[in-house]
Amino acid sequence: MSKIAMITGGSRGLGRNMALHLARKGVDSIITYRNGREQADAVVAEIGELGAKAAALQLDVGDSSSFAAFAAEVRPVLQQWGRQDFDFLVNNAGMGIHSPIAETTEAQFDALANVHLKGVFFLTQALLPLLRDGGHILNISTGLTRFSLPGYAAYAAMKGGVEVLTRYLAKELGPRGIRVNVVAPGAIATDFGGGAVRDNADLNRFVAEQTALGRVGLPDDIGGLVAVLLSEESGWVNGQRIEASGGMFL
Numbered sequence: 001m002s003k004i005a006m007i008t009g010g011s012r013g014l015g016r017n018m019a020l021h022l023a024r025k026g027v028d029s030i031i032t033y034r035n036g037r038e039q040a041d042a043v044v045a046e047i048g049e050l051g052a053k054a055a056a057l058q059l060d061v062g063d064s065s066s067f068a069a070f071a072a073e074v075r076p077v078l079q080q081w082g083r084q085d086f087d088f089l090v091n092n093a094g095m096g097i098h099s100p101i102a103e104t105t106e107a108q109f110d111a112l113a114n115v116h117l118k119g120v121f122f123l124t125q126a127l128l129p130l131l132r133d134g135g136h137i138l139n140i141s142t143g144l145t146r147f148s149l150p151g152y153a154a155y156a157a158m159k160g161g162v163e164v165l166t167r168y169l170a171k172e173l174g175p176r177g178i179r180v181n182v183v184a185p186g187a188i189a190t191d192f193g194g195g196a197v198r199d200n201a202d203l204n205r206f207v208a209e210q211t212a213l214g215r216v217g218l219p220d221d222i223g224g225l226v227a228v229l230l231s232e233e234s235g236w237v238n239g240q241r242i243e244a245s246g247g248m249f250l
Contacts, residue, residue, distance in 0.1 A: 002053065004078070004086040005230065006127065008032045008061055009093030011040035013190040014140070017223030018090060019043060023052035025227055030077060030086065032059035032093065055080070061093045061119040062111065067126040074130055085132040088230050091120045091139045091162075096192055098151040109154050116158035121165060134177040136230055139166050141241065143186040147249040159184075163241055170239035179238040181229060186245025188217040212247025221246070 005022050009015040010031025019029040020043075029047060033040040033056060040056035047054035055077050059070050078084060095115055097108050120139060131137070141163050144156040163182050170180040187207040189198035197203055197216055207216045225244050228234055 001083075002026060002028045002081065003088065004028045004030065004081060004083065005088035005090060006030045006032075006074070006086050007090045007092055008059065008123070009034075010090075011036055011043055011056065013192055014185070014188065014219055014222050015090070015092045016043050017219035018092065018226045019047060019054065020050065021220075021223035021227040022230065023047045023050040023054070025231070026052060027088070027227075027230070028053040028081065030055050030057060030074065032057050032061075034058070034060050034093070053081070059093075061123060062095075062114040064114070064118055064122040067123050070123075071126045071130060074127070078130070085130050085135075087132050087135045089124065089127055089131055089135070089137045090226065090230075091124065091137070093119075094140065094192075096155055099154070100151055101153045104154050112154050112158050116155070117161045117165075120162055124169065128173075131178065135179075137166075137169060137173070137178060137180040138226060138229060139163075139180070139182040141182045141184040143184050143243055143245040143248055145184060146243065166241070167239050174238075179235070181237060181239065182241050183222065183225060183229065184241055184243040184245070185222050186211065186217050186243070186248040188219060188222060190219055207248070210248055211245065212250055215246065217244070217246055 005027055007015050007019050007029055010019045011033035019031055044054040044056050139162050141159040144152050145160045145163055166180050166182040187197045204216055208214055222244055
């Protein structure tokens with residue numbers, strides 16, 4: 001029986017890369033997208049070309065009022081696999097706002113909180129009945145919870161909350177055999193935040209200079225790690241923050 005991963009924000013960026021890495025290991029995926037059904041369908045097709053199965057569902061992780069309906073929508077999708085549950089939940093979907101503390105608006109703060117903290121908390125809660133005992137939850141954080149760069153205070157604060165939540169989830173879900181960990185990427189060359197790390201040559205060079213391995217991160221650096229952490233070989237890793245930054249700001 002194939003294992004199934006639920007990956008929020010799996011239609012693009014790091015989420016897409018995670019799904020493809022998992023497909024190469026024979027893991028099927030349910031990916032979510034907020035907008036861009038065509039992108040999501042393209043990822044589903046790519047996964048199929050790798051010999052795995054996938055489905056795409058629309059979800060706004062910033063709208064917690066929709067989570068009960070979303071969970072109900074997942075049930076018939078799982079039946080296509082002959083399943084009533086799934087194995088892995090990857091809370092990956094996110095958005096970035098770069099703003100100094102003195103200029104951050106309450107609306108920006110609330111938007112970040114709804115997506116990165118409230119959304120992770122209550123989506124996980126809504127999906128717990130569908131998560132298999134012995135499964136794994138993997139939350140995505142950021143290297144910015146360890147090192148500080150001006151303009152990211154609100155974003156990093158939400159991710160810091162997710163890291164604390166991760167430990168509490170590991171403690172409370174331990175009796176079900178569910179592992180919970182958090183991956184904290186460094187600066188990755190994707191379209192996140194308008195693609196600044198990928199497309200801004202000066203920023204790209206700055207990041208590379210501050211990284212022990214001498215380059216910015218690539219999606220494969222994170223997707224590969226996620227596939228390893230969700231594997232049985234990582235079965236004794238629990239309640240941990242794993243930073244994947246190439247050694248930024250050491």
